[in-house]
Amino acid sequence: MESQESLLKELSNHVVDMDEEMAVETAQRYIDGHFDAYEGIDKGLAAGMERAGQLYEEEEYYIPELLMCSDAMYAGMDILTPHLKADASKDKHKVVMGVVEGDTHDIGKNLVKIMLETAGFEVVDLGRDVPPEDFVAKALEIGAEIIGLSTLMTTTMENMERVVQILAEKGQTQIQVMVGGGPISSGFARKIGAHYSRNASRAVEMAKSLVGEVVPC
Ligand code: B12
Numbered sequence: 001m002e003s004q005e006s007l008l009k010e011l012s013n014h015v016v017d018m019d020e021e022m023a024v025e026t027a028q029r030y031i032d033g034h035f036d037a038y039e040g041i042d043k044g045l046a047a048g049m050e051r052a053g054q055l056y057e058e059e060e061y062y063i064p065e066l067l068m069c070s071d072a073m074y075a076g077m078d079i080l081t082p083h084l085k086a087d088a089s090k091d092k093h094k095v096v097m098g099v100v101e102g103d104t105h106d107i108g109k110n111l112v113k114i115m116l117e118t119a120g121f122e123v124v125d126l127g128r129d130v131p132p133e134d135f136v137a138k139a140l141e142i143g144a145e146i147i148g149l150s151t152l153m154t155t156t157m158e159n160m161e162r163v164v165q166i167l168a169e170k171g172q173t174q175i176q177v178m179v180g181g182g183p184i185s186s187g188f189a190r191k192i193g194a195h196y197s198r199n200a201s202r203a204v205e206m207a208k209s210l211v212g213e214v215v216p217c
Contacts, residue, residue, distance in 0.1 A: 004035045008044040011076055015048025016055070018068035020075045027079035037083035038118055042201050045076045046111050053182075070107050077114070084118040093211040096139045097148040098126035100159035105152035108181060108200075112148060115200040116207055123148075132162040139175050145211050148203070149194075151181045160184075161192040168193075176210045178203065 007030045014023040023045070030040050052069040055061040061069075095116055099109050106128045113123050124142060126134060135147050147167075149160045160179050167175055177194040180203060189196035195210065197203040 002029065002033060004030075004033070004039070007033065007035065008040065008047075011040060011044030012048035012051065014076070015045055015069050015072045016051050018065060018072055020068075020072045023072040023076035024079055027076040031079060031083055037080040037085070038115070040080045041077060041084075041111070041114065045073045045080070046200060049073045049107060049111075073107070081114065084114070092120060092122040093146070093207075093213075094122045094124065094142050094144040095146040095148055095207065096124050096126065096135055096142070096144045098130040098135060098150070099128035100149055100151045100156050100163075101129055101131045102156040102159060103151045103153050104128045105181070106150070108152065109148075109150035111200045112150065112180065112203045115204050116148070119204045119208065121146075121207060132159050132166055135163050136166045136170065136172070140170075140172065144175065146176050146178055146207055148178045148180075148207075150179075152183070154183045157183060157188065160194065164193045178206060178210070 007026060010026045011023065011030065014026055027040065031037065049069060052061060052066060056066055097109060097113050099106050109128070113125050116123050124138060124144070126138060135149065138144070139147050147163060149163060151157055151160065164177050167173060167177070178197065179189050179194045180197050184196060186196040195206055197206045
């Protein structure tokens with residue numbers, strides 16, 4: 001039988017190789033092998049997408065390649081996602097999530113959303129290019145405990161700070177703000193009064209600690 005490790009490597013490689021068909025086939029073999037779907041997304045498909053992003057930085061890949069990589073990633077996710085063991089607890093903690101105004105990069109946000117949902121959070125996804133006021137309005141409307149903000153561009157980082165400011169103006173300081181994306185650092189998060197996580201799995205740990213759930217070491 002194939003090992004989980006070799007299948008994870010294959011999943012990652014199919015994303016980098018822009019091979020949608022093989023991503024689907026390998027994802028199916030991964031499920032047939034009864035391996036954990038969450039790890040398949042996190043350590044297989046998402047890891048491949050991160051490598052693809054690096055190749056873009058190194059000017060080996062250009063935008064069309066990147067889009068084909070994300071097609072392969074999403075095709076694999078279509079197979080794995082139905083097998084995620086969603087936490088079935090009734091009183092779910094609510095998160096409002098989206099990409100800030102001016103930015104349309106949403107691959108990372110979509111990954112974080114799926115991981116949070118699998119961990120038992122109810123996530124309301126506002127999509128991309130979302131005005132700061134909309135995050136706050138939706139969070140107040142549904143009683144969210146967390147607002148998750150994503151951006152991949154330096155030019156739009158200030159819209160994250162704007163969300164924190166609007167919350168403060170409304171006296172809603174109990175709503176926690178989580179930020180992430182390429183240009184974001186823990187220093188930036190601290191400066192604006194938010195919490196930072198580097199990737200989707202850490203985002204889950206962070207969200208759990210913010211709502212007071214114990215995170216295993
Ligand atoms: C794919 C990509 C695109 C795709 C986006 C497709 C899509 N639907 O998302 C396309 C081709 C459309 C695109 C367009 C553009 N892009 Co682009 N793009 C990228 C690229 C190569 C990869 C991004 C990616 O998807 N990575 C993979 C995912 C899985 O990683 P991630 O997003 O970082 O997410 C992880 C973590 O950051 C974290 N995370 C993410 N969000 C959140 C949120 C929370 C709350 C938490 C806790 C964690 C978290 O968890 C995720 C999973 O582990 C990056 C370069 C790079 N290496 O990042 C450039 C990059 C982001 N793009 C860039 C630019 C400039 C653009 C364009 C303006 C280009 C143009 N001239 O038109 C446009 C944007 C237009 C706009 N206004 O939005 C620049 C930004 C420069 C800057 N510093 O501001 C980059 C850095 C490339 C570069 N070096 O120039 N792009």
